[in-house]
Amino acid sequence: MKHRPRNLPADERRAVTVEAVIELAATQNPGEITTAAIAGHMNLTQGALFRHFPSKEAIWQAVMEWVAERLLARVDRAAEGVDSPLAAMRGMFLAHVEFVAEHPGVPRMIFGELQRAEPTAAKQMVRKLIQRYRERLHRLIESGKVRGELSAELDSEAAAILFIGTIQGLVMQSLLAGDVAHMRRDAPRVFAIYSRGIGRAL
Amino acid sequence: MKHRPRNLPADERRAVTVEAVIELAATQNPGEITTAAIAGHMNLTQGALFRHFPSKEAIWQAVMEWVAERLLARVDRAAEGVDSPLAAMRGMFLAHVEFVAEHPGVPRMIFGELQRAEPTAAKQMVRKLIQRYRERLHRLIESGKVRGELSAELDSEAAAILFIGTIQGLVMQSLLAGDVAHMRRDAPRVFAIYSRGIGRAL
């Protein structure tokens, strides 16, 4: 067992902070996570946090950066090298759900951040994440049409909205059940309906 | 113009309070709505609120009751008298979206309430609302199968999850755009894909 030194270098401390927030968001309402709770979860005094972040908002920004980076990386990895666009979308979907199941706080933080009235840096981060996500989807959908895997008359924009909404539905389901296991189980079943909706005639 | 009397009877004041919260939630993060903001929005001092509600939590409970009642009524009205189950589902979907477009804060309050770690009365209210919603969906889906409108092999549970998720996707879209107009426009397009996913073979 690695013995953690009391004093961490600044960049490591920042990384640990982000992890602490992600972990807290798994069981707490993200909007109610206080700097005291974050510090407590990483065995640090509250004031020490502000040695590494100028404000709480900066912490949230760092968290959303972490999320955007990891999520897109996972989703890209799942889709790369897959020849069939529909299969790539399926891989992307399941990878996304798996990511969310590992970090249940993530979609709630994203949704929570979008609700903020003020245009925070973290909110801007989320917007950019979703924009990039949709670019990927759009590319796959278009090439799926060209390949004849997807219906030629498919409304691409609506299909992208539905893709993301489908995941939101699973998240909501897991919030209701208070258990993330349902998500993994239901994901393939729900995607089956989605793919039938966008696929070429049966 | 009707001149509003300064003193309202208790039940009317409670109703006005609920309306104030719904209106505030349309433009503010529901989790950040303070009792001072509620009172201010209805031209009342903050303390006076507590003459009518024992706690802020009780206000949220009243709000969720309002939401559950109205939403289910709207959705029921849209489905009643429609012979085809699939058409009823479509009516339900569009009525729901219309309701949300009129009260954009509603889905955000619901989602926000589900996130709460503590099992509040308002949260319980939301659970019950969604349960009742799903019962209605389940009934329609099953009768759709019997009628042959829906695919016989359809996974009913997954279809219900996707139905609700589809609306969540539209909500997310409207949060991104900061505009509720997109929802009304996109709703029929998104439902078209959904209904293709659950319908009998083409």
Place this chain on the structure above:
DNA sequence: TAAGATAGTAAGTAATTACTATCTTGTGAG
């Protein structure tokens, strides 16, 4: 129209929040 009931005001409270100032300690480069 007097009097009790109801509704609202103004000015508090204690608790919690993000953030800061000051002092202390751990640690790695020389």
Place this chain on the structure above:
DNA sequence: CTCACAAGATAGTAATTACTTACTATCTTA
């Protein structure tokens, strides 16, 4: 070994929160 400085502890601050209290205005009705 040592010592400068990065990292953390301690103990604050002002602002904001839900909620309360003591009092006043306004209705209702006998």
